[in-house]
Amino acid sequence: MPLPHPRSGAASAALDRIVERPSGALLAFDFDGTLAPIVPDPRDARALPGVTDELAALSSLVGTVAVITGRPAAAAVEYGGLDRIGGVVVLGHYGRERWEDGEITAPGPLPGIDLVRSELPGLLDRAGAPEGTWIEDKEHAVAVHTRRTPAPDTVLAALRAPLAGLAERAGLVVEPGRMVIELRPPGMDKGAALTALADDRGAAAVLYAGDDLGDLAAFDAVASLRERGVPGLTVCSGSDEVAELAERADLVVDGPEGVAGLLASLRAELRSRA
Incomplete structure (x- = not known):
């Protein structure tokens, strides 16, 4: 499956940079609605079958794979099987918690x-x-x-x-x-979390995928990173519940299944160039 065509030249340039310089790429994803289908009880949410495998495969091909979620980091790791992804960074509570290599760091509750x-x-x-x-x-x-x-x-x-x-x-x-x-708590959102991680990793290009209003801050962060010279691409995991995110996104895919398809296409493209 070929890579999709984003809506703008800036977004296309970001996708090109990811493909050309994958070692400098940061690929970040929301969890619920993006990697996992929305379910009536969030405690029943699980990553879409196969999507964690795609992320694990990509983790050996790109600089950083990250999950940025409003959930506790440990819950996202458990529900997504994210500990199977080599080197993954999981930022929970909108970045207030950080899970990496099996360890969680976080300040105390307010x-x-x-x-x-x-x-x-x-x-x-x-x-x-x-x-x-x-x-x-x-x-x-x-x-x-x-x-x-x-x-x-x-x-x-x-x-x-x-x-x-x-x-x-x-x-x-x-x-x-x-x-x-x-x-x-105030002072932290997905945009701040994404920006801090991009700076920490010295990202040469950024992709962020989300599905809900809380992901708009991350979309804003991608726009700010572009202004600083870091190419960025925003992806909406589309649904009939949140139109605003789709209107802002560089690329809209059909829910978690579409995200999985995008990951598979990116993996295939990167491996073809290896």
């Missing part, structure tokens, strides 16, 4: 997380959150999911204001997503 834990159940009761609304405790963040409610988008809209108020009192920020609102 006190505001404890406040959210104690007050969130009562807040949801007062807001009339229906059955199916549930709380995911991520240690460094807390998320409220509505996907299993009868009207997920309506429930999410009703909860935005009270959750924003709680986040403000706790010194946290709100991160919206696909039928989820997350309350997490």
Whole structure:
């Protein structure tokens, strides 16, 4: 399968640079919705069959393979079998945690997380959150999911204001997503995580693939890296739930299956040139 054609000349130049200088390439990916299909309960998410194998194959051909996720790093490693990828860097909690070579480094949780834990159940009761609304405790963040409610988008809209108020009192920020609102520490997002990793590795070119609103910060980081002379390519793992990301992306593929296909094409191209 040939490599796809990105929408812009700058993106095409980035893909060319990755192919021509793979040892300097940083390939970074979101997890849920990008490497793993979206499922009703995030605890059931697993990497699409074959996608981890493709990443493992690419890891020996490019400079750095990374996963940047809002999940705890250890959860992403477990659910994706990411420990099978040689040299992979997993940045969890939007970069607050780093998993590398089986070791996790992270600062301690902020006190505001404890406040959210104690007050969130009562807040949801007062807001009339229906059955199916549930709380995911991520240690460094807390998320409220509505996907299993009868009207997920309506429930999410009703909860935005009270959750924003709680986040403000706790010194946290709100991160919206696909039928989820997350309350997490400020000062770190996928864009900051991607930029720091690109600088740390001296990346000569960057590819970032994501599927949700939280990935827009990483898209912005790719744009900033381009301004600094580092070619970059943004990929949207497309769905019918988040149109904004597809509009911004240099390349849109059909969900995790499309991401796997892109990885296979890139692997084949790199091996043909080895």
